[in-house]
Amino acid sequence: MKLIKAEIIAIGDELLYGQIMDTNSHWISQQLDLKGVKVAHKTTVGDNRNDILDAFSQAEKRVDLILITGGLGPTQDDLTKPLMAEYFGCPIVEVPEAVSAITEFFKKRGREMTPLNTLQGHLPACCEYVPNPAGTAPGMWFERNGTYWMSMPGVPHEMKRLMNDFVLPKLPEIFELPVIYHKVVKTVGIGESWLADLIADWENALPDHIRLAYLPSLGQVKLRLTAFGTNLIELQEQVEQQISLIFPRIGKYVFGYNEETLETAIGKLLKKSGKTLALAESCSGGYISHLITSVPGSSNYFQGSIVPYHNQFKQEILGVKAETLEKYGAVSEETVHEMSEGVRKIFHSDFGLASSGVAGPDGGSEEKPVGTVWIACAGENGTVTKKLQLTQDRLLNIQLTGVAVLNLLRVQLSSDDK
Amino acid sequence: MKLIKAEIIAIGDELLYGQIMDTNSHWISQQLDLKGVKVAHKTTVGDNRNDILDAFSQAEKRVDLILITGGLGPTQDDLTKPLMAEYFGCPIVEVPEAVSAITEFFKKRGREMTPLNTLQGHLPACCEYVPNPAGTAPGMWFERNGTYWMSMPGVPHEMKRLMNDFVLPKLPEIFELPVIYHKVVKTVGIGESWLADLIADWENALPDHIRLAYLPSLGQVKLRLTAFGTNLIELQEQVEQQISLIFPRIGKYVFGYNEETLETAIGKLLKKSGKTLALAESCSGGYISHLITSVPGSSNYFQGSIVPYHNQFKQEILGVKAETLEKYGAVSEETVHEMSEGVRKIFHSDFGLASSGVAGPDGGSEEKPVGTVWIACAGENGTVTKKLQLTQDRLLNIQLTGVAVLNLLRVQLSSDDK
Structure with a gap:
């Protein structure tokens, strides 16, 4: 099977000047990787005729699929359409279907249409018109000598719509692609190198057609298994079989798969058990409540929280004893308890759940330096506490406290679940 | 003055497969733009000999400065160094200064050094060794026929260190660059097109050497003024003069300049006036408390908050009257009041401060659809309330509520300030 190669060309001065981060290319890379298409090049050029034409001809020499984003606005700065017409040597003609889609787009939103918008429905005669239900700049699909081209607007949600509706479903029709099966195992509470040590022998014994990638993020490590072959059901079984081999060793760190997050995983466990949750956040300052309430339906299990940012309120609202605060301080096992x-x-x-710590950059002492955090989880079977020694960075400390607190609850819920 | 052009070449399979987002190129673009160097191209290639050599030769043909990131690890996958040696036609030799810097790096951290790490101190004989105090892969600086090259590691904080310590200070020495002055005016509470209408005549009358860019973000619009010339003090005065012309029209929307955020601006206003703050967050679920407590020193003015996620707690903890909730509902002016x-x-x-609303995706009604939010700010001079009609997206509704609540407070603090 021939390896299919792709190139992404992003067009726009704003990308070169650093005004806009090119998140499109990253997203497209991920989608093509999932389909078994290899992105071999990414090129970014400005709104400049020669640079754009040069990027086209370079790309055509080396890849099978060229995905272009940007440069499709209604103004004269936007060069992608006329230059594609020039490059493919065909005139720009009115496409009545495209003009009426654009007219409809404005009508629906009660907005006025300018003559420039009408011109967005005029396209190179040699391309296939691809409707863009999310905006006014249509997609354009070209083919020449076995190389396929797609031009899309740079607005991320419009580009994604055209990729999802048109390009991605088309790939298996025009190319012979490997069948690929991915599964991401999500862990928390163990570092990347410890995890790697735990499963080193298993990793070395993986068959050639199954690849493993470690994807570490804030306090979490994802293991991505990718299997290549010809039969999806078989690949799926093989990946599940591999995961079952390591589950006895790493299962207690696994909180979910694929798109699951720690907060959605906890939501599911709480819903399943019919239990509810409240938080007292001192050093995390509302961050954990925000994570939990970002999940739709969290009002089913989340009761509320208190951020007592001074000792006075730890006493007045939460009922922490004055002696406790005096004897052990706000950042202590006794206080979070x-x-x-x-x-x-x-x-x-x-x-x-509770957190109290020195987030920094100020407020540290020799005994309790910046990054010292105590967390607690109280439940019907008692209260567990944990001390964290985190970093010098305030925001990172807040975020890592969030992961640790949610994991403390997850461990309680999982052991209740057995 | 000749326009100096640059190209950024990012090297690494992980960038093409979408495993890592290339934030380096974006940051480098911003830094070069601030210095008056025009980034004309960005290229990303994988760990592939021909692709990398091809990228080198393409770049050398078209720009004056080539900045390369990635491909400098100690393993055999990393090709940047041997290929630069090959491209420039010179051998790789031991650089004792580099070897001892790497040895020192490991010694300081109590980590063991492998023979591969020693080899990181061997560099192409035709480059200038650039120390990397943040890591083990040195920077390499080349010059040939008036084109300058810098190779840097892909780890963001190492790359930034080399850019800040070496590359950026070097630019004015090797190139004749324009003097540039930037100032960003940050506004909140007015949409981009309304703002543009307010200052259209001023924008059209801007002198040629001062450019304006609108940079919209979540509920905010930034105006970036960039002045090009030869004398920094003069440019600074001219930009300030231009801002003073529009200030009478837009001043009430301006919360700060450059790096200021809404939460740091409010922190300053509270500190200055010696006032303190507490929050009752229903639909925003802790998000606003998190924003406020992300700012170092916020304990000086932030007292705490309550997230009463059910009506029962709005009554029990906050003392909202049962009649109010019954008669007007939780999402009402009376309740947030x-x-x-x-x-x-x-x-x-x-x-x-208070928020209560329908964040979605569920819970909407005909009378109060998803996106209906009431916010309030109580102070010694009374209580102001505001109704927001936001979007269908839960997270966006939470974030936009945050901006609106903070702005409600800002307006109160600013009018007190007069």
Whole structure:
């Protein structure tokens, strides 16, 4: 089977000047990788005739599929369409279907259409018109000597719509592609090198057609298994079989698969068990509540939270004892213990979570340097606490506290689940 | 003055497969733009000999400065160094200074050094060794026929260190560059097209050497003024003069300049006036508290917050009246009014902010569709409320509520400030 190669060409001065981050190319890369198409080049050029034509001819020499984003606005700065017409040697003609789609687009939104917008429905005669339901610049599909070209607008949600509706489904029709099966195993509470040590022998024994990638992110490590072959069902079985081999070793760190996040995983566990949750966030300052309430339907299990940013409120609202704060300080096992139990009572919830720490950059001491954080989880079977020693960076400390607190709850919920 | 052109070449399979987002190229673009160097091309290639050599020769034909990132690890996959030696036709030799810097790097961190690490101190004989205090792969600086080349590691903080310490200060020495002055005016509470209408005549009358860019982001619009010339003090004065012309029209929307964020701006206003703040967040679920507490030193003015995710807690904790909830519902002017005053009392704060709304995707009704949000700001001079009609997207609704609530407070603080 021939390896199909692609090139992504992003067009626009704003990308070169650093005004806009090119997230399109990254997303397209990921989608093509999932389909078994190899992205061999990415090129970014400005709104400049020679540079664009040069990028076209370079790309045509070396790849089978060329995906172009940007340079399709209604103004004169936008050169992609006229230059594609020139490059392919065909005139720009009115495409009545495209003009009426654009007219309809404006009508639906009650917005006025300018003559320039009408011209967006005029396309090179040698391309296939691809409707863009999310915007006014149509997609354009070309083929010449076995190389396929797609031009799309640079607005991310319009580009994604054209990729999802048209390009990605078309790939298996025009190319002979390998069948690929991906599965991402998501872990928390273990570092990348420890995880790698745990499964080193298994990784070395993986068959050639199954690839493993470690994708670390904030306090979490994802394991991505990719299997290449000809039969999807077989690949799926083989990947599941491989995962079952390591599950006894790493299962306790696994919180989900593929698109699952720690907060959606916890939501599912809470819903399943019919339990509810409340939070007392000192150093995390509302961040964990935000994570939890970002999940649609979280009101089914989330009762509420309190951010007591001063000791006075840890006492007045949460009922932490004055002696505790005086004797052990706000950043202590004893204080988070009382905070978690206090917030559980106030919100009549099954679980109460708490955080208290020195987020930084100021407020550290020799005994409790910046990055010292205590967390707690109170439940009907008692209260567990944990000390974290994090970084010098305030935002990172807040985020890592969030992961650790959610994982503390996950471990409780998972052990209840057994 | 000749326009100096640059090309960025990013090397690595992980960039093409979409495993890693190339944030380096974006950052480098921004830095070069600030220096008056025009980035004309960006190229990304994989760990492939021919593709890399081809990228080198294409770049050398068209630009004055070539910045290369990635492909400098200690393993055999990393091709940048041997291919640069091959391209420039010179052998790789031991650079004792580089070897001892790497040895020192490992010694300081108590980590063991492998023979492969020692080889990182061997460099092409025709390059200038550039120390990398943040890592083990040195920078390499080349010059040939008036084109300058810099090779840097792909790890972002190492690349930034080499750019900041070596490349950026070198540019004015090797090239004749224009003097550039940038200033970003940050606005909130007005849409891009309304803002553009307000200042259209001024924009059209801007002198040729001052450029304006609109940079919209979540609920905010930034105006970036860029002045080109030969004398920094003069440019600075001219830009300030231009801003003073529009300030009477747009001043009430301006919350800061350059790196200022809405939450740091509010922090400054609160500190200056010695006032304190508390929040009652229903639909925003802790997000606004997180924004505020992300700012170092926020404990000076932030007292705390309550996230009452059910009506019961709006009553029990915040003291919202049962009649109010029954008669008007949780998403109402009356409820946020009482929430903001309640939370102000509980935390003994000067200001109390509140949000309540239908974040979605569920929970909407004909009368109160998804995206309906009420916000309030209670202070010593009374309570102001505002209704927002936002989007269908849960996360976006949470974020836009955050901007609107912070802006409500900003307006109060700014009018107190006068």
